[in-house]
Amino acid sequence: GGELYFIVGNFKDADQTTFDPPSPYASTYYFFDDFSVWYCDSSTITQIDIDPLLPGQHLPKDTAVENPDLPLIIPNLLSVYGNSTWQIGNLQPNTEVTMYNALGQLIFRSENYANELTADQLAAGMYFYEITPPQQEKQKGKLVVAR
Numbered sequence: 001g002g003e004l005y006f007i008v009g010n011f012k013d014a015d016q017t018t019f020d021p022p023s024p025y026a027s028t029y030y031f032f033d034d035f036s037v038w039y040c041d042s043s044t045i046t047q048i049d050i051d052p053l054l055p056g057q058h059l060p061k062d063t064a065v066e067n068p069d070l071p072l073i074i075p076n077l078l079s080v081y082g083n084s085t086w087q088i089g090n091l092q093p094n095t096e097v098t099m100y101n102a103l104g105q106l107i108f109r110s111e112n113y114a115n116e117l118t119a120d121q122l123a124a125g126m127y128f129y130e131i132t133p134p135q136q137e138k139q140k141g142k143l144v145v146a147r
Helices: none
Strands: 037-040 045-048 077-079 096-100 106-110 125-132 139-146
Touching: none
Parallel strands: 077 139
Antiparallel strands: 037 045, 096 106, 096 125, 125 139
8 A cells, every 4th residue: 555656568669458357366457446557659659548447347348247156246335536336346136235324224225226325325334235147155244334
Protein backbone atom coordinates (compact mmCIF):
# COMPACT_ATOMS: atom_id res chain seq x y z
CA GLY A 1 0.00 0.00 0.00
CA GLY A 2 0.94 3.62 -0.31
CA GLU A 3 2.59 3.35 -3.71
CA LEU A 4 2.53 6.47 -5.83
CA TYR A 5 3.30 4.64 -9.06
CA PHE A 6 2.81 1.04 -10.10
CA ILE A 7 4.08 0.18 -13.56
CA VAL A 8 2.40 -2.63 -15.46
CA GLY A 9 3.68 -3.31 -18.91
CA ASN A 10 6.54 -4.10 -21.17
CA PHE A 11 9.44 -2.02 -22.26
CA LYS A 12 9.93 -2.87 -25.92
CA ASP A 13 8.08 -1.17 -28.79
CA ALA A 14 6.10 -4.19 -30.01
CA ASP A 15 5.37 -5.84 -26.63
CA GLN A 16 1.91 -6.11 -25.14
CA THR A 17 0.63 -6.75 -21.62
CA THR A 18 -1.97 -9.46 -21.26
CA PHE A 19 -3.59 -10.62 -18.02
CA ASP A 20 -4.44 -14.31 -18.00
CA PRO A 21 -7.39 -14.44 -15.56
CA PRO A 22 -6.89 -18.05 -14.37
CA SER A 23 -3.28 -17.29 -13.42
CA PRO A 24 -1.90 -17.62 -10.87
CA TYR A 25 -5.05 -18.83 -9.11
CA ALA A 26 -8.58 -19.47 -10.38
CA SER A 27 -10.03 -17.03 -7.83
CA THR A 28 -7.57 -14.20 -8.47
CA TYR A 29 -8.84 -10.98 -9.97
CA TYR A 30 -7.19 -7.67 -10.68
CA PHE A 31 -8.54 -4.29 -9.62
CA PHE A 32 -7.01 -1.11 -10.97
CA ASP A 33 -8.43 2.20 -9.79
CA ASP A 34 -7.55 5.77 -10.71
CA PHE A 35 -4.97 5.07 -13.38
CA SER A 36 -3.81 6.44 -16.69
CA VAL A 37 -2.58 4.67 -19.80
CA TRP A 38 0.43 5.86 -21.75
CA TYR A 39 1.77 4.69 -25.10
CA CYS A 40 5.53 4.92 -25.30
CA ASP A 41 7.84 3.99 -28.12
CA SER A 42 11.42 4.95 -28.85
CA SER A 43 10.47 8.49 -29.90
CA THR A 44 7.09 9.47 -28.37
CA ILE A 45 5.13 9.38 -25.15
CA THR A 46 1.36 9.80 -25.53
CA GLN A 47 -1.37 9.63 -22.91
CA ILE A 48 -4.34 7.53 -24.07
CA ASP A 49 -7.85 8.56 -23.03
CA ILE A 50 -9.95 5.68 -21.72
CA ASP A 51 -13.58 5.50 -20.73
CA PRO A 52 -14.17 4.22 -17.19
CA LEU A 53 -15.95 0.90 -16.92
CA LEU A 54 -19.57 1.00 -15.92
CA PRO A 55 -20.72 -1.21 -13.02
CA GLY A 56 -20.91 -4.84 -14.09
CA GLN A 57 -18.56 -4.51 -17.06
CA HIS A 58 -15.71 -6.38 -15.40
CA LEU A 59 -17.07 -9.71 -16.65
CA PRO A 60 -18.88 -10.62 -19.87
CA LYS A 61 -22.57 -10.91 -19.04
CA ASP A 62 -22.83 -14.52 -20.21
CA THR A 63 -19.71 -15.82 -18.42
CA ALA A 64 -21.53 -17.25 -15.41
CA VAL A 65 -24.50 -18.52 -17.42
CA GLU A 66 -22.27 -20.57 -19.72
CA ASN A 67 -19.94 -21.67 -16.90
CA PRO A 68 -22.05 -22.29 -13.77
CA ASP A 69 -19.11 -23.90 -11.95
CA LEU A 70 -17.07 -20.69 -11.88
CA PRO A 71 -16.47 -19.52 -8.30
CA LEU A 72 -18.25 -16.39 -7.15
CA ILE A 73 -16.11 -13.28 -6.80
CA ILE A 74 -17.48 -11.63 -3.66
CA PRO A 75 -16.11 -8.23 -2.59
CA ASN A 76 -15.80 -7.75 1.17
CA LEU A 77 -15.70 -3.93 1.15
CA LEU A 78 -18.34 -1.48 -0.01
CA SER A 79 -17.75 2.26 0.06
CA VAL A 80 -19.23 5.49 -1.23
CA TYR A 81 -15.77 6.21 -2.69
CA GLY A 82 -15.55 4.37 -6.00
CA ASN A 83 -16.90 0.90 -5.28
CA SER A 84 -20.39 1.91 -4.20
CA THR A 85 -22.28 -1.06 -5.73
CA TRP A 86 -21.87 -4.58 -4.33
CA GLN A 87 -21.04 -6.44 -7.53
CA ILE A 88 -20.69 -10.19 -7.24
CA GLY A 89 -18.67 -11.63 -10.12
CA ASN A 90 -19.76 -14.85 -11.89
CA LEU A 91 -23.28 -14.33 -10.56
CA GLN A 92 -25.85 -16.85 -11.76
CA PRO A 93 -29.44 -15.79 -12.51
CA ASN A 94 -31.84 -16.62 -9.67
CA THR A 95 -29.15 -16.36 -7.00
CA GLU A 96 -30.63 -15.64 -3.57
CA VAL A 97 -28.84 -13.06 -1.43
CA THR A 98 -29.65 -12.21 2.18
CA MET A 99 -27.85 -9.59 4.28
CA TYR A 100 -27.93 -9.24 8.06
CA ASN A 101 -26.68 -6.45 10.30
CA ALA A 102 -24.36 -7.02 13.29
CA LEU A 103 -27.40 -7.80 15.48
CA GLY A 104 -28.51 -10.57 13.12
CA GLN A 105 -31.50 -8.62 11.80
CA LEU A 106 -32.43 -9.19 8.16
CA ILE A 107 -31.86 -5.95 6.27
CA PHE A 108 -31.83 -7.07 2.62
CA ARG A 109 -33.13 -10.04 0.68
CA SER A 110 -33.33 -10.77 -3.03
CA GLU A 111 -34.34 -14.03 -4.72
CA ASN A 112 -32.72 -12.91 -8.00
CA TYR A 113 -29.85 -10.63 -7.03
CA ALA A 114 -28.72 -8.45 -9.93
CA ASN A 115 -25.82 -6.50 -8.35
CA GLU A 116 -28.16 -3.72 -7.23
CA LEU A 117 -27.20 -3.20 -3.55
CA THR A 118 -25.39 0.12 -3.03
CA ALA A 119 -23.47 1.72 -0.18
CA ASP A 120 -26.18 4.40 0.04
CA GLN A 121 -28.65 1.74 1.22
CA LEU A 122 -26.52 0.67 4.20
CA ALA A 123 -25.10 2.42 7.24
CA ALA A 124 -21.37 2.16 7.89
CA GLY A 125 -20.45 -1.05 9.68
CA MET A 126 -20.14 -4.80 9.30
CA TYR A 127 -22.77 -7.00 7.69
CA PHE A 128 -23.10 -10.74 7.21
CA TYR A 129 -24.34 -12.24 3.96
CA GLU A 130 -25.58 -15.55 2.64
CA ILE A 131 -25.42 -16.16 -1.10
CA THR A 132 -27.22 -19.19 -2.53
CA PRO A 133 -26.66 -19.71 -6.26
CA PRO A 134 -28.86 -22.28 -8.00
CA GLN A 135 -27.30 -25.75 -7.90
CA GLN A 136 -24.33 -24.61 -5.77
CA GLU A 137 -23.54 -24.52 -2.08
CA LYS A 138 -24.54 -21.53 0.04
CA GLN A 139 -21.68 -19.14 0.75
CA LYS A 140 -21.46 -17.02 3.88
CA GLY A 141 -19.20 -14.10 4.65
CA LYS A 142 -18.76 -10.55 5.90
CA LEU A 143 -19.15 -7.23 4.14
CA VAL A 144 -17.74 -3.99 5.55
CA VAL A 145 -19.39 -0.72 4.55
CA ALA A 146 -17.06 2.28 4.90
CA ARG A 147 -17.90 5.97 4.70
